[in-house]
Amino acid sequence: MSESFQPNQSLVSSANLENARLNLIREDQPRIRDAAAPEPATLNQWIEAEAENYVEIQNLSFQRGSRIIYDDLTMSFPKGKVTAVMGPSGTGKTTLLKLMGGQLQPTSGSIIVAGVDVARASRTELFDVRKRMGMLFQSGALFSDLSVYENVAFPLRAHTELPEDMIRDIVLMKLHSVGLRGARELMPSELSGGMARRVALARAIVLDPEMVMYDEPFTGQDPISMSVLLQLIRLLNDTLELTSIIVSHDVQETLDIADYLYIIADGRVIGQGEPKEVMNSDSALVQQFMLGLPDGPVPFHFPSQNYRDDILEGRH
Template sequence: MPSLSSAPDDLVLRLADVSLGYGDVSILRDISLNVRRGQVVALMGGSGSGKTTLLRAATGQIKARAGVVSLFNQDLAQVTGDQLQTLRQKMGVLFQQGALFTDLNVFENVAFPLREHTKLSPSELLARVLDKLEAVGLRTAAHLKVSEISGGMARRVALARAVVLEPELVLYDEPFAGLDPISLGITARLIRSLSDRLGCASVVITHDITESFAIADHVYLIGQGAIKAHGTPTTLGNSPDPYVQQFLKGEPDGPVPFDYPSTPKFESWLKQQEARR
């Protein structure tokens, strides 16, 4: 049975030659990446490129078809259900829609993980929640209902909740989606500052280039079922790779075609449709 002792180094999440998919459909193949303590790592790619599938693999929601997914130095294919739950308690997740409880106020939304997983005294809980709300600029909004705050503020409340247990790894699933430019910039800076403050590893799953490049230490560009490139934002920005440049500049023409590629399943479907006419 694998030990749940602390990793001997600063490696928090590791994927080695990992392939992922659903049913008979392969989504990603030969994926290798490392995430270390204190790093902000961006996983970037277009819609449908497999970014969220990687998040599900990192949290143990799906198993790798090949390769190894290692979380806190533990192979997720080898841990028990109870061990996986213990590992998840060292993680925070900010979901794309925030997933706040609409019947709870701001304070209770952030306090919820503490009430579920700790035995803090009321005074300790109050101090911890207000500290995290202050970190996202919403200490004095603690009493408000979710219906009384803006979408950008709700995302910041969700961010405070994601880090209230002071996790060692935080996963952000499209944290910038649907935000206005001001809220987007605020959220990006908060991700960086909270990572530095907590010393945790942060994985940002996104397709937002400007904000991600401003805060990330390392970027992985995912496309066509694989990692197409990776490096620092500066390295990728200077890359001569046509795929990288097409993605970064949003160009319609390049290695990524506009038209969805034909497949044998499509051709079979089309023949069936034509035969019915």
């Protein structure tokens, strides 16, 4: 990469302003909520909460086959902030994003994204909402038969009737913002993992969405592309006034970037709050997860019978 990571000046200053504004809002809000969020007392409060949160998940339950993935989950994702959802693997974090995108239907409960209940939306409503959200998949999910340029142009071609020169301008702008303007002719197979993820990010924001969802953005990244990604997510969130939702199990990186944290395990929220508060949580499960301890409430051993009995059984 010949150019250093240098967003232009106006973007930075507007980002600072935006941060200041967000900080103000943050002061007004109640900082922590209990795991079982209290029902808003008055209508006014409810409307207020509605306006602050881009995504509201209420009493969500989801089953896959006979396995319960989520049981009565209630979460909210404030507008304009980076909210992270963490938890051990296998807790269905990606499933949560797919539920928000309306790709899966919950068993019960509601998911309100930008005022639309995606669990009950019609097909056209759903596709309209999806135009307002971008999603960065774990693998990048670039279309392997299209070049980098065409990948980023894809949503524009699908949803707009823009002339070719305008599409070119937008695509180059978005590619520039992730630092890959020079890689536009490459095919996805020629990109490194980190570059593919950045291209996917450019594609996710090409329609100027209001919300971007990141599915495990830090998995398998070298330290350089990790910090590039961290900086990009933060910067895009602040300059474009996005609502960002990150699903991850990489504790350190997520703590660095998130404004608000949810920790889920066994289908429910076990801890939430700002990073510092979650770090100091007295829940043993949260502590085990945050510190990465091998044994604790999540046992090291898969459920089994008594060790001694098991060994001796072979002797009979």
